[in-house]
Amino acid sequence: MNLDVLAGCFASASCAVTQVSTGLIVGMLLFLVASGLSLIFGVLGVVNFAHGAFYMLGAYFAFLCFERTGSFVAALVAGAVGAGIVGVLFERFFMSKVYGRDLLMQLLVCYAAILIFDDLVKILFGAEYKLMGMPESFATAPVEIAGGFIPSYYIFMLGMSLGIGLLLWLGINRTRLGKVIRALAINPQMVGALGINTRLLYAGVFGLGCALAGTAGALAAPVRSLTPGMGLSVLIESFIVTVIGGMGSIPGALAAALLIGLTRAFGAIGFPLFVDGLMFALMGLVLILRPTGLFGARAA
Amino acid sequence: MRNGLMRTGLMRAGLMRDLLVAMLGLLVLLALPLVFPHPSLRDFLIYVIAYGLLAMSLNLLVGLTGLVSFGHAAYFASGAYVFGLLMQSGAVSVPLAMLAAVGGTALLALVIGAICVRLKEIYFSFITLAFQMFIHSIILTWVDLTGGDQGLRGGIPRPPFLGIDLGEAHTLYAFAAVIFVLCLLAMRQVWQSPFGYTLRMIRDNPARANFLGVDVVRMKLGIFVLAGGVASMAGIIMALFVSGAFPEFGFWTTSGEAIFMIMLGGTQVFLGPVLGAFLLQLLNHYVTIYTHHHGLVLGVVILLIVLGLRRGVADFAANWLAERRAAAPPAPAAPEPAKTKAAG
Numbered sequence: 001m002n003l004d005v006l007a008g009c010f011a012s013a014s015c016a017v018t019q020v021s022t023g024l025i026v027g028m029l030l031f032l033v034a035s036g037l038s039l040i041f042g043v044l045g046v047v048n049f050a051h052g053a054f055y056m057l058g059a060y061f062a063f064l065c066f067e068r069t070g071s072f073v074a075a076l077v078a079g080a081v082g083a084g085i086v087g088v089l090f091e092r093f094f095m096s097k098v099y100g101r102d103l104l105m106q107l108l109v110c111y112a113a114i115l116i117f118d119d120l121v122k123i124l125f126g127a128e129y130k131l132m133g134m135p136e137s138f139a140t141a142p143v144e145i146a147g148g149f150i151p152s153y154y155i156f157m158l159g160m161s162l163g164i165g166l167l168l169w170l171g172i173n174r175t176r177l178g179k180v181i182r183a184l185a186i187n188p189q190m191v192g193a194l195g196i197n198t199r200l201l202y203a204g205v206f207g208l209g210c211a212l213a214g215t216a217g218a219l220a221a222p223v224r225s226l227t228p229g230m231g232l233s234v235l236i237e238s239f240i241v242t243v244i245g246g247m248g249s250i251p252g253a254l255a256a257a258l259l260i261g262l263t264r265a266f267g268a269i270g271f272p273l274f275v276d277g278l279m280f281a282l283m284g285l286v287l288i289l290r291p292t293g294l295f296g297a298r299a300a
Numbered sequence: 301m302r303n304g305l306m307r308t309g310l311m312r313a314g315l316m317r318d319l320l321v322a323m324l325g326l327l328v329l330l331a332l333p334l335v336f337p338h339p340s341l342r343d344f345l346i347y348v349i350a351y352g353l354l355a356m357s358l359n360l361l362v363g364l365t366g367l368v369s370f371g372h373a374a375y376f377a378s379g380a381y382v383f384g385l386l387m388q389s390g391a392v393s394v395p396l397a398m399l400a401a402v403g404g405t406a407l408l409a410l411v412i413g414a415i416c417v418r419l420k421e422i423y424f425s426f427i428t429l430a431f432q433m434f435i436h437s438i439i440l441t442w443v444d445l446t447g448g449d450q451g452l453r454g455g456i457p458r459p460p461f462l463g464i465d466l467g468e469a470h471t472l473y474a475f476a477a478v479i480f481v482l483c484l485l486a487m488r489q490v491w492q493s494p495f496g497y498t499l500r501m502i503r504d505n506p507a508r509a510n511f512l513g514v515d516v517v518r519m520k521l522g523i524f525v526l527a528g529g530v531a532s533m534a535g536i537i538m539a540l541f542v543s544g545a546f547p548e549f550g551f552w553t554t555s556g557e558a559i560f561m562i563m564l565g566g567t568q569v570f571l572g573p574v575l576g577a578f579l580l581q582l583l584n585h586y587v588t589i590y591t592h593h594h595g596l597v598l599g600v601v602i603l604l605i606v607l608g609l610r611r612g613v614a615d616f617a618a619n620w621l622a623e624r625r626a627a628a629p630p631a632p633a634a635p636e637p638a639k640t641k642a643a644g
Contacts, residue, residue: 046422108563115598277438
């Protein structure tokens with residue numbers, strides 16, 4: 001424990017700014033992954049245990065595209081669209097076969113998917129760590145705020161993920177398609193009876209959730225090292241986020257993701273060995289005090 | 301009348317039968333390495349014993365209670381580490397260290413279970429997985445105690461006790477086999493007990509169990525702790541055999557493999573998970589001979605079985621047998637009553 005260091009960091013504006021920006025970045029990435037997880041669970045009623053694998057795929061697709069084209073915009077699109085397409089295929093050919101079956105079967109299909117994706121990435125890219133490198137347009141001097149330095153890429157990431165979150169929220173709550181998707185979550189038979197292709201919609205929602213994870217992976221690629229199996233810790237953390245925020249609530253996911261991100265950033269200074277423990281303690285506390293999560297609907 | 305017979309006579313006969321099967325099974329296990337004196341067979345069987353015990357204990361949660369835990373390997377690892385650390389301290393004998401490891405793990409399961417069993421279905425799966433990863437990360441970061449990603453190094457001393465020297469490979473194998481059979485017998489008792497049937501009711505209809513005055517949370521917590529304790533025994537056997545403990549014991553893939561073993565063997569036949577452990581070890585054995593891409597092959601096999609066979613091998617066989625038994629004898633007689641009913 002280094003509580004003096006932690007107190008010192010809070011006292012100095014520059015350290016606080018740096019840590020807050022780190023926390024926001026971690027939180028926003030988590031938010032993207034968790035909102036995809038939450039969306040899939042809310043509409044399809046299944047938890048995609050393989051969600052971390054799509055985060056990994058997004059990062060590797062972006063890495064591949066950036067290496068070939070050198071364009072970061074193309075890399076971002078490749079990460080999102082690539083993960084989304086793989087997600088749709090995975091839903092159509094495997095996940096859809098186990099809807100309504102034992103939880104055990106769903107778990108096993110996801111377990112198999114993680115094993116296969118991790119091994120495929122290992123075969124195609126090698127098991128060693130990969131670095132994508134910062135795109136040139138962001139290789140500028142960091143922005144100075146109150147004595148703390150924030151890389152310009154961080155600001156881009158922050159804006160990008162906030163924008164995506166806002167679009168998602170608007171899309172679900174303010175458009176006709178969003179209304180159909182919300183109806184699908186409540187009564188799929190009725191939606192089907194009204195002549196809407198529910199299968200296509202299921203695949204689409206699953207794909208969208210995976211694309212969100214892929215976007216997070218692509219956004220993280222320049223600042224984190226890529227390795228097969230990188231999705232697992234993200235999966236666990238994003239699950240903790242959905243539990244704290246409440247399953248199915250996008251504002252809840254945002255608030256919880258930021259809380260976890262800041263906890264990690266400041267915890268890393270105060271008690272580096274107990275950062276994971278702190279996250280779990282937070283989750284345990286929420287589960288005991290408010291089992292439906294901070295923003296979750298109260299149990300009927 | 302028949303019911304009465306079942307209640308008084310058959311319960312005991314069932315116990316006698318279980319004991320007989322256990323004795324026979326133990327004899328076969330002990331005889332196998334003598335008949336085929338190949339060290340690799342003995343090693344293979346010890347793996348089946350350790351992972352079979354892990355899968356059996358997990359099935360108390362999955363098959364019996366309907367709690368799909370995705371973090372059961374945490375208790376496997378905790379048993380192995382506590383036992384290994386106690387033995388390395390040199391202060392205690394093997395049986396005492398085993399008791400302490402099982403007791404400590406049961407306590408851990410009690411704390412984690414108290415939070416987990418309140419959650420339903422998928423939430424339960426996820427939170428058990430989350431706690432397992434927490435324990436895995438503790439093992440990795442507390443390097444001074446656990447050796448981090450290198451695992452417990454320097455071997456685990458196995459001082460002789462009561463004239464049993466576990467340093468001897470044959471003795472170690474026999475010791476593991478005896479523990480294995482004893483644990484199976486204990487679990488069989490739970491499986492057949494009123495407690496076991498209460499758990500089945502909770503699995504099939506928790507609301508009804510609640511109405512009948514069953515304290516659902518306490519029952520679930522009870523079986524969670526029991527399953528954790530048995531899993532730690534499996535971990536102890538593993539630690540004794542490999543003379544160490546490694547973080548992989550508590551990694552999520554170990555839990556995934558245990559779930560796959562259960563699915564492979566079947567959840568509703570008591571010994572199904574052991575069959576599953578045997579099949580998976582066999583598969584692993586051959587896959588690692590022919591390819592480095594272990595995950596790829598294993599993943600494809602899982603998908604084939606889950607989407608093709610749609611249930612465990614033992615469940616599949618049991619269903620097939622039951623259908624044949626149901627179909628064979630009354631087959632000639634069956635259509636007649638239907639006809640007379642239709643005519644009448």
